[in-house]
Structure formats: structure tokens, C-alpha cells
Amino acid sequence: MLTGTASVSGADGAASIRLPDRITAYTAAPVWQSALDTLARNPHRPIIVDASRLEYVDNVGTALLFDLIRRDRPAHSQVEVRNLAVNVAALVREFEPGDFVAPPPGRRPPGILEHLGQATAQQIAYAKQMVGFLRACAGAFRQALTRRSTVNWGDVLDIATEAGANAVPIVLLTGFLMGVIIAFEIGLVARNFGAVIFVVNGVGIAMLRELGVLMTAIVFAGRTGAAFAAQIGTQKVNEEVNAIATFGLDPVHFLVLPRLLAAMLVLPLLTVLADLIGLFGGALVLVTFDVGFLQFYHQLLGAVTAGDFVLGIVKAAVFGLMIAAVGCHRGLTTGAGATSVGLSTTSAVVTSIVLIVVIDGLFAVFTS
Amino acid sequence: MIMQTQAHSGIAAAARSAAPAISVRNLRMGYGARVLLDGVSFDVWRGEIVVILGGSGSGKSSLMKSIIGLYEPMAGDIVIDGRSLVKASADEKAQLQRRLGVMYQSGALFGSLNVLENVRFPLDQFTDLTLEHKNLTARMLLHQVEMASAESLMPGELSGGMLKRAGIARAMALGCDILLLDEPSAGLDPITAANLDRTILAIRRNLGFTFIVVTHELQSIFAIADRAIMLDPVSRSIIAEGKPADLRDHSHDARVRQFFNRQPDALKRRAN
Numbered sequence: 055m056l057t058g059t060a061s062v063s064g065a066d067g068a069a070s071i072r073l074p075d076r077i078t079a080y081t082a083a084p085v086w087q088s089a090l091d092t093l094a095r096n097p098h099r100p101i102i103v104d105a106s107r108l109e110y111v112d113n114v115g116t117a118l119l120f121d122l123i124r125r126d127r128p129a130h131s132q133v134e135v136r137n138l139a140v141n142v143a144a145l146v147r148e149f150e151p152g153d154f155v156a157p158p159p160g161r162r163p164p165g166i167l168e169h170l171g172q173a174t175a176q177q178i179a180y181a182k183q184m185v186g187f188l189r190a191c192a193g194a195f196r197q198a199l200t201r202r203s204t205v206n207w208g209d210v211l212d213i214a215t216e217a218g219a220n221a222v223p224i225v226l227l228t229g230f231l232m233g234v235i236i237a238f239e240i241g242l243v244a245r246n247f248g249a250v251i252f253v254v255n256g257v258g259i260a261m262l263r264e265l266g267v268l269m270t271a272i273v274f275a276g277r278t279g280a281a282f283a284a285q286i287g288t289q290k291v292n293e294e295v296n297a298i299a300t301f302g303l304d305p306v307h308f309l310v311l312p313r314l315l316a317a318m319l320v321l322p323l324l325t326v327l328a329d330l331i332g333l334f335g336g337a338l339v340l341v342t343f344d345v346g347f348l349q350f351y352h353q354l355l356g357a358v359t360a361g362d363f364v365l366g367i368v369k370a371a372v373f374g375l376m377i378a379a380v381g382c383h384r385g386l387t388t389g390a391g392a393t394s395v396g397l398s399t400t401s402a403v404v405t406s407i408v409l410i411v412v413i414d415g416l417f418a419v420f421t422s
Numbered sequence: 423m424i425m426q427t428q429a430h431s432g433i434a435a436a437a438r439s440a441a442p443a444i445s446v447r448n449l450r451m452g453y454g455a456r457v458l459l460d461g462v463s464f465d466v467w468r469g470e471i472v473v474i475l476g477g478s479g480s481g482k483s484s485l486m487k488s489i490i491g492l493y494e495p496m497a498g499d500i501v502i503d504g505r506s507l508v509k510a511s512a513d514e515k516a517q518l519q520r521r522l523g524v525m526y527q528s529g530a531l532f533g534s535l536n537v538l539e540n541v542r543f544p545l546d547q548f549t550d551l552t553l554e555h556k557n558l559t560a561r562m563l564l565h566q567v568e569m570a571s572a573e574s575l576m577p578g579e580l581s582g583g584m585l586k587r588a589g590i591a592r593a594m595a596l597g598c599d600i601l602l603l604d605e606p607s608a609g610l611d612p613i614t615a616a617n618l619d620r621t622i623l624a625i626r627r628n629l630g631f632t633f634i635v636v637t638h639e640l641q642s643i644f645a646i647a648d649r650a651i652m653l654d655p656v657s658r659s660i661i662a663e664g665k666p667a668d669l670r671d672h673s674h675d676a677r678v679r680q681f682f683n684r685q686p687d688a689l690k691r692r693a694n
Contacts, residue, residue, distance in 0.1 A: 079544075079545060079559075079595070080548070082551060082555075112597030113562065113629075117559040121558055141630075145629070148566070149562060154558060154561050389578060390576075390577075392533045
């Protein structure tokens, strides 16, 4: 590979740099570095850049030439480019050294306290925004209850199919494995105390009150909450949300309400499935601990109440509402560009999972 | 700054050569069983600005994507600098594709990078230049497309024209000398479109680049094109080729005259 060569020569003691025949993006790095080294080594000598061999430069080569001649050096040690092709010279003359002066240093980086303040302000702004959004959702709900014909039930059904029916396999799998795991882990310990039959109580209460609904809600947040944020976020980026508003339609009523209704209806149904399959998984494991299906059934009836089941279903409806609201809100607050859609989606899932745990904790406190 | 010049040909001389920069030979392409273009052949010479035009659905953008190598042709060949893109191995194809700079309709800037980082991206990937040198090159490219003041903006903060200009700067970053532009003036105001045309002409004049421009903006076609190639959705091939003004004034094909004179279809004219 040809590279620039440097030497000190001439009666005036000028240093010279001889450029190769081609300087391109792929070959410029060593030439550029070598030329700058020559300039640095000879701060008080004139520099002659010999471009007689230079036949081809691309944009990087042009940048190299410009970088050499823009250097601010004393009058007696200027850089002189010789034998440069006319059109290359014209190209370099398009630029002025002043065009690329380093921008003034930006604001100093914020300290910890400033960071903390900014984060707090952001959270407060988000909370205010969320309250406003929830108020709009409540208004849309009220309108839907009083004037049911204003709700697009076709959309609600489509969303319910996508969020509910298509999620059945994954919910069955996670629910079944949850029942199997609980029964197996508790069973191993309970066997030491001869209390295997009480594993049924553990599996029943855990599945109906907590794990069935929690696992389903987490899967729902990852699957449907993320999809809501991505769908509405993309619509926002494509200005579809603006188009809806321009038609005089309320985006909350048009886009959010069907999703809220679908999620609120579908998550309890998925939870019932998860509960049933989880109990079945537990019963299957307990067969290996010598607890038959009939024995499991009778023990279960004595261990759980309708209240446990209803609590799980109520929690599921609340989680469904919350997951849909968070997903839609994140979608509607998406900024510009594809990256924003990704951020909104991630944020929707993370926020939903945190809120699931918090709301579950509140339920535990108020229903115990 | 001192510069002594000599009158040798520089970039332009290096660029001129007997072989066409791009040669499309008897190309047939489409989607599934649907043939969109058939028997399309033309050459693009170095330093030339060739405009591909035609009505909506005539296959302009698909032709461009075939030239880039994004779509596999059903038959025919695309030759870049004497090397077949269709018969090339994956590595050779990647090398050939790096010779082409492409600006997509939307600019296709990476949303997570600011404008300077977007333009610097190809240099980051394929060169050993220092950050300072890459930044200087990227800033000079942005200066050429009059985007110097927007270097720290994110793509989401740019207007349509700015996105396209930044897209052109990025397409030029890696020293490619063939630029393909998909609808550069579409959706731009007349001043921005004229500025973009001027930028294209300046790049060709200063750097000797070859351009293939897909457009149906008549003003842009007359402003920049050395030669126009017109596609027709019915015959699925080239129906006219030549200087835009010649096509407008002297073409024997009614479809060509209709296009250049912005005449509505005869049926619709009668209906109105």
C-alpha cells in the first residue's frame, strides 16, 4: 500500500510530504497520521506537500488535504501544497477553516443532585400525565357505559382474539409448569413430615390467589402490553394519531378504549385457564407422591373457597386494565422515530411488571 | 493556505474510462410470479446523471433495488465496473455494494444516532481513521449538503429535506463514486428541492460522481438529468431513453409526451 512519505530537504530547510497516487477512505489513515506527525515534528519549518503523484481522492482524501492546509502555523512555517490537480484544489477551496472550528464546550455535566432533581421532575411530570390519561380513560369508559353503540365492538373482539385466544398456548404452558413446580418443591419438603396431603392446600391457594394470575399477567404484559405500546407508538410516529384527532375523533376513545375493554375481559379468562391447568399440573405431580386425583379433588374443595377464586379473577381484571392503560399511554407518548417506539415498548413492559407486583402487594394487604 | 495547482485531470481523469459504471443487461425482475420489468437494458457512464422515471407502479424503485442487489433478478445481469453483481459470491457482492452509495426515499437514517454519527457510521465500520479525522470528514460531507448546523440533531428532529440531504451525505461517506437516489425531491418544497438539485450537480461537478436518480419530479429531471430512461408499467420495459428536453419535444411516443407535458389520461379528459 502506498503511503505518504516525509523528508526534510531544500535550501530553506523545508520539510516535505509526498502524497501517494490515491487517497481513499480505506487507505487514508496511515497517510494522514504520517503527515500530521511530520507537521508536529517540524513546527518551525515550512512544509511542502507534494501532490504531483496524486491522481484520485475521495471525500476522506479531500478531508486529509483540507486538514493539512487549515493548520494554524506561524507565517514562516506555512503548509504549501504543490502540483495539486486543479479540480481537487477547487474541491478543497470549497471549505473554509472557520467552517470547522470546534464547537464551544457544552454545559458542564450535571452532578448527582441535579440528576436526582431531573429524575424527580420527570417522574412527577409522568405521574401528572398518567393521571390526566387515566381521567380521559375514565371519561371514555363512562361514555361507553352510557352509550354502548359508540364503542367499536368489532375492534374489541379483534383485540380480544389477538390478546386472548392467541395467548392460550403460552398461558397453558406457563400455568401448567407453575403448578408442577410448586407441587414438586413443596411435596419434597412435606414428605419429610408426612404432610404430603397438605401440598394440595398449598397448590390450590397459591394458584388461585397468586401464581395463576401473576404469571398470566406477566405473560400478558410482555406479550400484549408491549404490542399495544408498539402499535400505538408506530401509529403516533406515522401521524395516524394526529389524523384521528383531525377527524374530530378522540384517540383515547378510538384507540385506547377497545384495548382497555378487551384486556379487562380477556385476562380473567386466561387466568381461569392458568388456574385450572396449574391445578392439573399439581395433581399430576402429587400422583407420584401417592395422592390420587380423587383425593386431590376432595382435599382441594376443603382447602380453597370461592373467595380465593374470585379474588384471583378480580385481580386479573385490575391487572388487565392496568397493563392495557400503561401500554396505550406509553404508545401515545412515543416521541419521533423507530427508536422511540422501542423505548416505549420496553418502558410499557417494565412499568407494567412493577405495577403488577405493587398492586398485588396492595391486594395482599387489604384482603388478608 | 497555499496551493499550487497543475492542470492534470485529477478525479475526473481517474473517473473517465471506457467501460460503463453500471450496465443493466436484459433484466427481468418481479415478485413471486408477477413480472414487473422484462428485457430492461441500459448503460450508465461515469460522471453521468441518469434519471429513471415513469408513472407510479412502473417499477422505478424496484429497478433501483435490483441494481443495488437487494432483489435477485429472475433473469439478466447487472454489471458494476465490469463485474457481475448477479454472479458474484457473497463477499464479492458486499464489495461491489460498498461501491454504491444509496439514499432511500425516507433518508433511512438510524434513529438512535445523531446526524453526525449517522454520516460517520460507514467510516466507523470500514476504516481505521481516528475519531477526529472521521468527524472532520463527516462534517465536510454535511457542509457539502448544507447540513453543517444540524450535526447534533437526531433524525426525529429533522424535516423531510434535511433527512434526504443527511442521507446523501452518509451515502457519500465511504468514497463510493456511484450514488443512487430514490425520489430525492419527492415531498419537498420547491426551494429545498432546488437546493437538493444544486447539491447533486455540485457533487457531480466537484467529485465526478455517477448518479442514478429515481424520480418523477419534472422540474428536477430537467434540472439535473443528462439522460432519462422511462419505464412503462404496461409493457414492463423501457419505452424511451434520451435527453429529457428531446423526449419532451420530439418523442413519437404519446405516453412519453403525456408524461413530460403533465397531461391527464384521454378518458379522464373527456370525462371532465
